[in-house]
Amino acid sequence: xxxxxxxxxxxxxxxxxxxxxxxxxxxxxxxxxxxxxxxxxxxxxxxxxxxxxxxxxxxxxxxxxxxxxxxxxxxxxxxxxxxxxxxxxxxxxxxxxxxxxxxxxxxxxxxxxxxxxxxxxxxxxxxxxxxxxxxxxxxxxxxxxxxxxxxxxxxxxxxxxxxxxxxxxxxxxxxxxxxxxxxxxxxxxxxxxxxxxxxxxxxxxxxxxxxxxxxxxxxxxxxxxxxxxxxxxxxxxxxxxxxxxxxxxxxxxxxxxxxxxxxxxxxxxxxxxxxxxxxxxxxxxxxxxxxxxxxxxxxxxxxxxxxxxxxxxxxxxxxxxxxxxxxxxxxxxxxxxxxxxxxxxxxxxxxxxxxxxxxxxxxxxxxxxxxxxxxxxxxxxxxxxxxxxxxxxxxxxxxxxxxxxxxxxx
Amino acid sequence: xxxxxxxxxxxxxxxxxxxxxxxxxxxxxxxxxxxxxxxxxxxxxxxxxxxxxxxxxxxxxxxxxxxxxxxxxxxxxxxxxxxxxxxxxxxxxxxxxxxxxxxxxxxxxxxxxxxxxxxxxxxxxxxxxxxxxxxxxxxxxxxxxxxxxxxxxxxxxxxxxxxxxxxxxxxxxxxxxxxxxxxxxxxxxxxxxxxxxxxxxxxxxxxxxxxxxxxxxxxxxxxxxxxxxx
Numbered sequence: 001x002x003x004x005x006x007x008x009x010x011x012x013x014x015x016x017x018x019x020x021x022x023x024x025x026x027x028x029x030x031x032x033x034x035x036x037x038x039x040x041x042x043x044x045x046x047x048x049x050x051x052x053x054x055x056x057x058x059x060x061x062x063x064x065x066x067x068x069x070x071x072x073x074x075x076x077x078x079x080x081x082x083x084x085x086x087x088x089x090x091x092x093x094x095x096x097x098x099x100x101x102x103x104x105x106x107x108x109x110x111x112x113x114x115x116x117x118x119x120x121x122x123x124x125x126x127x128x129x130x131x132x133x134x135x136x137x138x139x140x141x142x143x144x145x146x147x148x149x150x151x152x153x154x155x156x157x158x159x160x161x162x163x164x165x166x167x168x169x170x171x172x173x174x175x176x177x178x179x180x181x182x183x184x185x186x187x188x189x190x191x192x193x194x195x196x197x198x199x200x201x202x203x204x205x206x207x208x209x210x211x212x213x214x215x216x217x218x219x220x221x222x223x224x225x226x227x228x229x230x231x232x233x234x235x236x237x238x239x240x241x242x243x244x245x246x247x248x249x250x251x252x253x254x255x256x257x258x259x260x261x262x263x264x265x266x267x268x269x270x271x272x273x274x275x276x277x278x279x280x281x282x283x284x285x286x287x288x289x290x291x292x293x294x295x296x297x298x299x300x301x302x303x304x305x306x307x308x309x310x311x312x313x314x315x316x317x318x319x320x321x322x323x324x325x326x327x328x329x330x331x332x333x334x335x336x337x338x339x340x341x342x343x344x345x346x347x348x349x350x351x352x353x354x355x356x357x358x359x360x361x362x363x364x365x366x367x368x369x370x371x372x373x374x375x376x377x378x379x380x381x382x383x384x385x386x387x388x389x390x391x392x393x394x395x396x397x398x399x400x401x402x403x404x405x406x407x408x409x410x
Numbered sequence: 411x412x413x414x415x416x417x418x419x420x421x422x423x424x425x426x427x428x429x430x431x432x433x434x435x436x437x438x439x440x441x442x443x444x445x446x447x448x449x450x451x452x453x454x455x456x457x458x459x460x461x462x463x464x465x466x467x468x469x470x471x472x473x474x475x476x477x478x479x480x481x482x483x484x485x486x487x488x489x490x491x492x493x494x495x496x497x498x499x500x501x502x503x504x505x506x507x508x509x510x511x512x513x514x515x516x517x518x519x520x521x522x523x524x525x526x527x528x529x530x531x532x533x534x535x536x537x538x539x540x541x542x543x544x545x546x547x548x549x550x551x552x553x554x555x556x557x558x559x560x561x562x563x564x565x566x567x568x569x570x571x572x573x574x575x576x577x578x579x580x581x582x583x584x585x586x587x588x589x590x591x592x593x594x595x596x597x598x599x600x601x602x603x604x605x606x607x608x609x610x611x612x613x614x615x616x617x618x619x620x621x622x623x624x625x626x627x628x629x630x631x632x633x634x635x636x637x638x639x640x
Binding site: 135136137138139140141142143144145146147148149150151152153154155156157158159160161162163165168170171172173174175176177178179180185186187188189191193194196202295297301347348349 | 412429439483561614624631639
């Protein structure tokens with residue numbers, strides 16, 4: 001935590017710069033009076049308070065009103081002002097100390113590029129401790145139980161006193177050998193299958209650091225493009241049709257979340273949902289750019305039916321109710337379902353480009369909000385995603401873990 | 411227990427060649443959460459009934475031949491392993507005095523279905539910001555889906571922070587690159603199901619080994635009593 005005192009100058013006093021990139025929400029006083037703090041990209045712009053942005057040195061008064069020349073501004077904030085972070089697993093240090101009679105510290109250094117702030121660096125460190133902070137156990141044993149043969153990649157539970165084994169162990173390898181019978185050696189009639197099972201309590205948690213880096217980088221990109229992004233989750237529920245239906249438009253289900261990633265400068269908003277059923281959701285965002293690509297993918301593809309995705313853009317007049325009603329004009333060329341985003345029967349993913357009307361489909365611009373005085377009231381775009389099944393033939397199976405992505409070029 | 415070895419494009423359309431197996435403990439297979447699944451066995455050209463394997467198959471066992479190993483327990487048949495034959499070492503034993511026929515022995519090495527990925531190629535560039543599910547499913551759809559591999563269990567909500575370029579790359583190498591990036595594992599199972607998993611999210615097998623069920627682990631197997639490395 002550091003504190004910096006700034007004497008407001010005669011010009012552009014509503015815009016101030018501190019020495020280091022701000023990591024977490026700062027506190028600000030003007031002549032000792034605490035100020036309200038808002039965050040770019042999270043809070044609507046234009047409020048009577050000071051806006052900060054993670055990873056940025058700048059602070060801005062939301063109404064672009066200077067506190068006045070000579071006013072003392074004190075900013076207290078966290079900043080990534082050193083090039084390393086330290087993370088510790090205290091439990092394991094204590095355990096090592098008890099065993100070794102030393103400090104118990106096993107220290108190591110890991111260098112990574114592109115750590116945007118201390119939070120990511122700490123997450124990376126904690127992730128490494130989770131993955132590698134415990135000396136793993138690898139258990140190998142023989143068995144005649146065939147259930148292990150079908151359980152590669154699954155975990156078993158140990159609660160075995162003799163070897164002091166407890167907890168989850170993931171089966172990583174199974175080796176099987178046919179042991180001929182004494183009387184009937186043929187595999188067709190006799191013998192047994194002996195399995196050698198290898199399992200471990202090493203818990204690889206996946207490379208969430210990459211995920212986190214991607215997410216934060218993209219959000220940062222979006223914010224730097226003078227845009228904001230947020231998602232609204234709907235609380236109403238619904239279930240997919242159980243039989244093929246040409247009109248089975250589903251009601252809304254909750255679970256949309258928003259992520260984004262593109263560190264090359266082209267921002268992207270990504271709608272994801274981990275729901276088992278096909279979700280219908282909405283996302284509000286204020287941004288400047290054009291939709292260049294939409295895609296849908298499903299872990300379990302629809303079977304016996306096509307999944308038709310439509311994306312509607314609501315005008316300001318249509319954005320009524322709370323949450324706003326699911327209406328608007330399709331971004332796709334009007335007409336048959338084939339003009340929309342269609343995940344065909346038994347297919348896992350599909351994408352569409354340059355099929356929008358007009359193409360590219362331009363979303364609301366926000367370039368003027370930092371310079372207009374008084375601030376311009378912005379009506380954010382509102383997009384509604386609708387899904388329906390259209391029967392093809394045979395037994396229907398609904399798609400699961402459906403992800404709809406909308407890519408916007410800023 | 412009843413094991414069967416079938417040659418054919420599917421387990422239902424396979425030719426039963428079990429009677430030509432040499433039952434000397436060489437029928438083996440290994441499975442792993444990395445993609446390398448292997449199997450091996452020895453076969454002879456004439457079975458106990460005097461029937462020719464080559465006549466039954468209409469030719470010698472061939473590299474690339476799809477095979478299925480099934481086990482029937484209590485009237486329930488389970489596919490234990492399947493894949494493609496990778497290499498065949500054929501040895502001829504000439505007939506002795508008074509014999510008119512010799513016999514052939516086939517020493518067969520085989521691989522699981524991931525071997526299909528070794529000879530499929532992907533040419534594609536994926537923008538940053540896509541989920542790993544999108545990338546993996548697209549590679550799958552463009553390549554091995556047509557080979558009959560099904561989508562079994564794929565984690566997919568990791569966002570790619572950088573563009574991915576495969577220009578061109580074998581599917582095996584592409585999936586291995588993603589495996590490194592995502593710190594996940596991938597394999598294709600005995601039912602041709604494609605898995606791309608984060609092991610920390612491994613499902614429960616339902617198996618518990620406790621003091622009551624310790625005999626699940628043999629004390630006198632080839633590897634001896636259970637061994638724990640730490």
